[in-house]
Amino acid sequence: MSNRLPVDHVVDEHGADGWKVSPGGLVTALEPVMREAGGAWIGWAGVADQEFDPFEHDGITLVPVPLSEDEVQDYYEGFSNDTLWPLYHDVIAPPSFHREWWDAYVRVNRRFAEAAARVASRGAVVWVQDYQLQLVPKMLREARPDLVIGFFDHIPFPAYGIYSQLPWRRQVIDGLLGADVIGFQRTADAGNFGRAVRRLFGYTTRGNVIEVPDGAGGVRRVIHRAFPISIDANAFESLARRPDVQERARQIRESLGNPETILLGVDRLDYTKGIRHRLKAFGELLNEGRLEVEHATLIQVASPSRERVETYMQLRDEIELTVGRLNGDQSTIGHQAVAYLHHGYPREEMAALYLAADVMLVTALRDGMNLVAKEYVACRFDNDGALVLSEFAGASDELKQAVLVNPHDIEGLKDAIIEAVEMPKKERARRMRALRRRVTEHDVARWSASFLEALTGAGVIPAGVSEP
Numbered sequence: 207m208s209n210r211l212p213v214d215h216v217v218d219e220h221g222a223d224g225w226k227v228s229p230g231g232l233v234t235a236l237e238p239v240m241r242e243a244g245g246a247w248i249g250w251a252g253v254a255d256q257e258f259d260p261f262e263h264d265g266i267t268l269v270p271v272p273l274s275e276d277e278v279q280d281y282y283e284g285f286s287n288d289t290l291w292p293l294y295h296d297v298i299a300p301p302s303f304h305r306e307w308w309d310a311y312v313r314v315n316r317r318f319a320e321a322a323a324r325v326a327s328r329g330a331v332v333w334v335q336d337y338q339l340q341l342v343p344k345m346l347r348e349a350r351p352d353l354v355i356g357f358f359d360h361i362p363f364p365a366y367g368i369y370s371q372l373p374w375r376r377q378v379i380d381g382l383l384g385a386d387v388i389g390f391q392r393t394a395d396a397g398n399f400g401r402a403v404r405r406l407f408g409y410t411t412r413g414n415v416i417e418v419p420d421g422a423g424g425v426r427r428v429i430h431r432a433f434p435i436s437i438d439a440n441a442f443e444s445l446a447r448r449p450d451v452q453e454r455a456r457q458i459r460e461s462l463g464n465p466e467t468i469l470l471g472v473d474r475l476d477y478t479k480g481i482r483h484r485l486k487a488f489g490e491l492l493n494e495g496r497l498e499v500e501h502a503t504l505i506q507v508a509s510p511s512r513e514r515v516e517t518y519m520q521l522r523d524e525i526e527l528t529v530g531r532l533n534g535d536q537s538t539i540g541h542q543a544v545a546y547l548h549h550g551y552p553r554e555e556m557a558a559l560y561l562a563a564d565v566m567l568v569t570a571l572r573d574g575m576n577l578v579a580k581e582y583v584a585c586r587f588d589n590d591g592a593l594v595l596s597e598f599a600g601a602s603d604e605l606k607q608a609v610l611v612n613p614h615d616i617e618g619l620k621d622a623i624i625e626a627v628e629m630p631k632k633e634r635a636r637r638m639r640a641l642r643r644r645v646t647e648h649d650v651a652r653w654s655a656s657f658l659e660a661l662t663g664a665g666v667i668p669a670g671v672s673e674p
């Protein structure tokens with residue numbers, strides 16, 4: 207269960223309706239898992255005021271949950287993406303706290319819990335995903351004590367000093383503790399959660415087990431720990447090996463005038479991604495002559511996201527002003543400094559872009575994991591290409607052979623970009639081989655298997671219920 211289904215409902219210019227792949231890392235990761243596992247995927251179809259019956263899409267059973275226009279504004283754009291998102295990403299943007307947004311969050315979480323309670327068979331495993339649905343575990347446990355309930359948080363869980371700003375900090379944790387296993391991207395996130403539980407509730411934690419009073423004088427054991435998410439690495443590699451994708455990579459290089467170095471950024475247009483810092487560093491490198499526009503081009507794919515939320519509108523204006531200035535100052539008739547693309551692209555095109563890019567720039571200021579970094583590595587079966595990776599992205603815990611950076615340190619970021627651009631081929635290959643080993647061995651199948659094993663393992667199956 208996740209806020210979004212893997213596909214959004216869309217209507218084309220001729221009025222015909224259809225389904226389009228949803229944005230974001232969550233869907234990239236979970237789609238192959240659901241295809242393997244069977245079961246039903248409960249979520250929102252991405253449009254307001256429309257009801258759809260359950261249906262099959264690409265081998266997965268989808269169960270849509272409707273949202274009204276007001277709920278899209280208050281629960282999705284408001285509480286999820288203008289309260290929780292900035293708060294959980296270390297208040298990079300100021301979170302807004304509104305009581306009516308909270309009320310909508312409670313109401314919609316209840317609707318999701320009711321949908322799961324209706325659909326799940328007896329003793330079923332329900333796996334709730336991400337910050338939009340943190341109250342579901344408790345609501346679902348109350349309605350269906352027979353279920354095994356997991357929760358995975360795809361974004362960071364902040365330190366208590368930040369988390370404690372949330373006026374509903376107790377209710378959110380109480381909601382999460384309805385799960386049997388609560389998963390996080392990084393060990394640090396799980397640690398922050400454990401501390402918040404102790405501070406707010408005083409429950410005992412032993413290692414990764416939290417002892418939650420069961421109301422009958424006993425305790426329920428809730429596991430909290432890191433399960434770093436990943437991608438279907440083989441699927442990305444197979445895409446990259448396709449002759450048409452490789453041909454497309456050649457075309458991309460050619461259409462940019464075959465520069466010596468192509469740098470690439472791929473992000474949802476989000477203030478957590480550090481796109482401004484990246485542009486600043488690149489612009490200064492051109493200004494100082496450490497890079498030359500005849501030889502280096504930055505492709506920045508910024509896919510549209512949460513476009514009605516004010517902070518995102520402001521970010522878009524800032525980014526587009528910066529790109530316009532940078533190109534105005536640095537481009538020549540034949541050579542463009544930044545190729546800026548405000549679009550989402552199909553996976554084939556992404557794989558071609560990854561193959562075309564000599565240097566991949568992932569400079570997030572805060573990011574749960576960042577699957578783009580893993581996609582780049584998975585596509586580079588040629589053991590070439592250099593990855594510049596922010597230490598504030600969860601991926602940096604695993605991808606240690608990347609050129610790691612603090613994106614706030616613009617001088618350090620510039621040096622890291624130059625190091626990646628000038629890295630000898632042998633060194634690139636050595637690092638890429640190690641990165642690829644990590645991503646191929648720790649793929650999304652392994653992630654879901656280890657979570658589900660923790661969930662259905664000894665001690666967490668409710669008494670009297672056989673394993674499904």
Ligand code: G6P
Nearest residue numbers: 210229230231232336360361512
């Ligand atoms: C991140 C979140 C997901 C979310 C995705 C896209 O990856 O962790 O929960 O679905 O961004 O954002 P959107 O608001 O369009 O669903």
